[in-house]
Structure formats: structure tokens, C-alpha cells
Amino acid sequence: ILNAVLQTFLRPRLKCIDGELCLITGAGGALGRLFALEFAKEGAQLVLWDCNTAANEQTAKLARELGVQVHTYTVDLSKRHSIYETATKVRAEVGEVSMLVNNAGVVAGRRLLDCPDELLERTLLVNCHALFWMTKAFLPQMKAKNHGHIVTVASALGLFSTACDYCASKFGAVGFHESLTHELRAEDLDGIKTTLVCPYIVDTGMFAGCEIRKELRSLIPPLEPLYTVQQSMKAILAEQQMICIPRLMYIPFLTRALHNRKKGIQTYKRSSKEIPLV
Ligand SMILES: NC(=O)C1=CN([C@@H]2O[C@H](COP(=O)(O)OP(=O)(O)OC[C@H]3O[C@@H](n4cnc5c(N)ncnc54)[C@H](OP(=O)(O)O)[C@@H]3O)[C@@H](O)[C@H]2O)C=CC1
Numbered sequence: 001i002l003n004a005v006l007q008t009f010l011r012p013r014l015k016c017i018d019g020e021l022c023l024i025t026g027a028g029g030a031l032g033r034l035f036a037l038e039f040a041k042e043g044a045q046l047v048l049w050d051c052n053t054a055a056n057e058q059t060a061k062l063a064r065e066l067g068v069q070v071h072t073y074t075v076d077l078s079k080r081h082s083i084y085e086t087a088t089k090v091r092a093e094v095g096e097v098s099m100l101v102n103n104a105g106v107v108a109g110r111r112l113l114d115c116p117d118e119l120l121e122r123t124l125l126v127n128c129h130a131l132f133w134m135t136k137a138f139l140p141q142m143k144a145k146n147h148g149h150i151v152t153v154a155s156a157l158g159l160f161s162t163a164c165d166y167c168a169s170k171f172g173a174v175g176f177h178e179s180l181t182h183e184l185r186a187e188d189l190d191g192i193k194t195t196l197v198c199p200y201i202v203d204t205g206m207f208a209g210c211e212i213r214k215e216l217r218s219l220i221p222p223l224e225p226l227y228t229v230q231q232s233m234k235a236i237l238a239e240q241q242m243i244c245i246p247r248l249m250y251i252p253f254l255t256r257a258l259h260n261r262k263k264g265i266q267t268y269k270r271s272s273k274e275i276p277l278v
């Protein structure tokens with residue numbers, strides 16, 4: 001945790017990603033498109049995934065104007081077989097993905113009892129389950145070369161809760177990132193980096209119909225999409241493990257981490273057995 005916070009305040013060297021093959025999900029959406037353009041500016045070749053074919057093609061057109069190769073795929077991230085089938089096509093038609101940006105996300109934006117089961121389920125499938133299938137599809141190639149980078153676009157709402165389906169899915173995304181990072185470290189795969197992105201609400205329209213947006217306006221105004229993506233890019237290129245945007249969002253994160261640590265120590269002290277703390 002301390003490492004992640006320190007990395008945010010220090011100014012590390014940024015890595016070169018010229019020629020890397022970068023896959024971005026939700027590339028037809030607001031942040032996904034901006035990610036694609038920022039990666040293109042850095043010289044990365046792009047594989048763009050979205051369920052919205054027209055929006056995805058529009059992103060591809062803008063990225064090609066920056067002189068990079070772009071391949072687009074229409075995929076439904078809420079379906080495991082759609083992810084695996086499309087991943088197989090990418091491997092056969094384009095090659096080995098070395099950077100994976102799991103950006104696609106949805107929100108139901110209704111209270112638990114007012115929300116149809118299908119909508120709740122979709123949020124968990126797209127925002128959380130898809131991370132597992134995407135990583136299972138592309139990590140083996142990264143492992144073979146001990147080279148790669150997996151970015152999880154979660155949310156500040158993956159660190160503390162307000163909206164039911166969305167928070168649960170983003171807590172899952174944060175947990176996924178943390179356990180993947182531990183797993184890679186345990187296997188000494190130091191060439192595969194991970195970055196967790198946790199922004200506050202961004203002005204993209206995603207939360208346009210949600211009550212939470214009105215409440216938040218009085219707290220801090222939503223972030224600019226370009227600023228959010230540029231800050232995220234800096235963290236990715238610096239191989240930073242985590243970024244909260246703005247920095248104020250570290251407060252709930254650190255509070256929670258310290259609270260959990262305290263609880264862990266209490267449990268340990270009360271126990272008669274020697275249980276190592278994780
Ligand atoms: N906007 C915000 O306030 C914040 C956003 N985030 C996170 O940032 C990420 C990007 O958000 P943002 O750009 O605002 O969202 P957008 O809604 O603009 O973009 C999301 C994209 O993902 C696509 N998508 C949705 N469901 C699927 C699916 N099943 N299969 C494939 N593609 C799908 C959407 O297509 P379609 O439009 O057709 O549904 C859309 O093109 C999300 O993970 C979000 O949770 C984090 C913090 C704040």
C-alpha cells in the first residue's frame with residue numbers, strides 16, 4: 001500500500017510501449033476511446049473490443065489517423081464463450097497481446113429491490129467475471145515471455161460502497177487485481193506488471209441517470225475524462241500498481257486498509273494458534 005502511495009507522489013521513469021500489442025475493452029466508450037488514443041500516441045498497436053460496433057469503429061478510425069495498426073472485434077463481455085472465442089480469433093489473426101486494459105464497465109444504477117435480476121447480474125458479469133476470463137485468455141502468452149501488463153479500470157467505488165451492484169462488482173475488480181498481483185509475485189513473474197485504476201466519478205454520462213450523481217455534484221465536481229485517462233496513463237507507463245484519481249480518493253482506501261489491519265491484529269492476538277497474517 002505504502003509503495004503504491006509513494007509511487008504516486010514520486011516521479012518515476014516512464015516505460016516505452018512502442019510496438020506493444022495493446023487490447024482495450026469498452027473501446028467504443030468514453031474512457032476506452034481516450035485510452036485507445038493515448039496508447040496510439042505512444043506507438044502501441046491496438047486491438048479494440050466493444051459490444052457497440054459503430055462506436056468501436058469510430059475509435060479505430062481516430063486511432064488509425066495517429067498512424068497505428070488497429071483491429072476491432074465485437075464481443076459481449078457478459079458471456080464467457082464470447083470472450084474466449086474472440087480471444088482465439090485475436091491470437092490467430094493479430095498475435096500475442098502484451099498489454100491488456102480491462103476498461104469496459106456498466107452500472108444498473110437502481111436500488112437493490114427495484115433492480116431486475118438480469119441487470120444486477122450483467123454488472124457483475126461485465127465488471128468482474130470478465131476480468132477472470134480475459135486474464136485466463138491472455139496471461140499464458142505473457143507468462144511464456146515473462147512480459148506483459150494487465151490494467152484493471154475499477155473505481156473509487158471499489159474501495160468504499162454506495163451503489164449496490166456497481167460497488168460489489170468493483171470491490172471484486174479490486175480484489176481480482178490484488179490477488180493477481182500476489183499470484184504473479186509468488187511465481188516470480190516480475191516482467192508482468194499490474195495497475196489498478198480507481199477514479200472518482202468522471203463526466204462521461206455513465207452515471208447520468210443515477211441518483212448518486214446529484215449527491216456528488218455538491219461534494220466535488222466530476223473529473224474530466226481526458227484528465228482521468230492521462231493520469232491513468234502516467235501510472236501505467238510508470239508501472240505503478242495503483243492510482244486513485246483524484247488523490248483525495250486515497251483517504252477512504254487508506255482508512256479501510258488501516259482498519260482491516262487493526263482487525264487482523266486483534267484476531268491474531270485472540271487466537272491461541274499461530275496463524276500468519278496475510
Ligand atoms: N464514468 C465514470 O464516472 C467512472 C467510470 N469508471 C469505470 O471506467 C470504465 C469506463 O467507463 P466509461 O467510459 O465512463 O463508460 P462508457 O459507458 O462510456 O463505456 C463503456 C463501454 O463498454 C461497452 N460495454 C458495455 N457492456 C459491454 C459488454 N457486455 N461487452 C462489451 N462491451 C460492453 C459499452 O457499450 P454500450 O455503450 O453499447 O453499452 C461502452 O462502449 C468502466 O469500467 C467504469 O466502471 C470508474 C470510475 C468512474
Ligand SMILES: CC1=C(/C=C/C(C)=C/C=C/C(C)=C/C=O)C(C)(C)CCC1
Pocket residue numbers: 154155156157160162199200201202207212216219220248251252
Ligand atoms: C468526495 C469524497 C468522498 C466521496 C466519494 C464518492 C461518493 C465517490 C464516488 C465515485 C463514483 C461514483 C465512482 C464511479 O465509478 C468520501 C469518500 C465520502 C470522503 C472523501 C471525499
